Amino acid sequence: MKPFSAACERNKDPILKALKSVITKTDRRLLEVGTGTGQHAEFMAPYFPHLDWHPTDLGERLPDLKHWFRELNLSNIKEPQRLDVGKDDFPKLKFDVVFTANTLHIMHWKDCKSFMKLLGNRLREGSRAIFYGPFNYAGNFTSESNRNFDALLKELDPLSGIRSFEDIHNNMTKHGFELMDDIEMPANNRLLVFNRLKFEG
Numbered sequence: 001m002k003p004f005s006a007a008c009e010r011n012k013d014p015i016l017k018a019l020k021s022v023i024t025k026t027d028r029r030l031l032e033v034g035t036g037t038g039q040h041a042e043f044m045a046p047y048f049p050h051l052d053w054h055p056t057d058l059g060e061r062l063p064d065l066k067h068w069f070r071e072l073n074l075s076n077i078k079e080p081q082r083l084d085v086g087k088d089d090f091p092k093l094k095f096d097v098v099f100t101a102n103t104l105h106i107m108h109w110k111d112c113k114s115f116m117k118l119l120g121n122r123l124r125e126g127s128r129a130i131f132y133g134p135f136n137y138a139g140n141f142t143s144e145s146n147r148n149f150d151a152l153l154k155e156l157d158p159l160s161g162i163r164s165f166e167d168i169h170n171n172m173t174k175h176g177f178e179l180m181d182d183i184e185m186p187a188n189n190r191l192l193v194f195n196r197l198k199f200e201g
């Protein structure tokens with residue numbers, strides 16, 4: 001049976017609308033980190049036919065993803081690859097956009113920091129990193145539902161949890177990015193867009 005996320009069905013339209021304002025006609029490659037069920041790629045990739053969408057996830061997710069994308073046979077979705085943030089480098093390609101949804105609160109903070117460092121190492125000037133999900137601001141949850149969600153996450157894994165916008169912003173700035181946008185999304189989520197400044201690697 002195809003993996004399915006109800007949350008993905010609810011958020012795919014608003015995320016697509018935001019991505020349309022961030023992805024340009026000259027972008028050629030998008031790396032998706034933590035593709036999950038693949039619903040975002042399936043829904044969004046056809047709206048960006050000039051762009052190759054590269055899905056990635058942990059190794060255990062790949063058999064399902066490969067099977068499903070083969071069935072879909074969408075021309076601009078590439079073969080899913082393993083990318084375990086904290087262990088693996090990005091595929092050796094030039095990416096114009098890196099998109100990740102609902103992953104930073106799952107990854108441990110040390111892996112989030114490795115991810116942001118890798119983004120700084122691998123993205124070139126003008127490339128964008130897009131993070132969708134719930135974030136805390138000034139040490140506060142933005143809703144009761146996010147507070148409850150964070151408690152649930154920590155019950156499952158004490159090292160998971162909703163991340164602080166300021167911690168993310170500080171790390172991204174350290175690794176050569178500026179915040180381009182912080183878009184309010186439904187259900188107390190945000191879409192953060194960071195732009196890689198002049199490359200100094």
Ligand SMILES: C[S@@+](CC[C@H](N)C(=O)[O-])C[C@H]1O[C@@H](n2cnc3c(N)ncnc32)[C@H](O)[C@@H]1O
Pocket residue numbers: 005008033034035036037057058061083084085086100101102103106107111
């Ligand atoms: C909550 S799901 C989100 C999936 C999808 N992006 C969505 O929005 O529905 C979190 C995803 O992150 C992946 N993930 C967790 N830890 C990861 C890591 N260290 N590196 C890469 N992906 C990771 C999981 O396998 C899972 O697919």
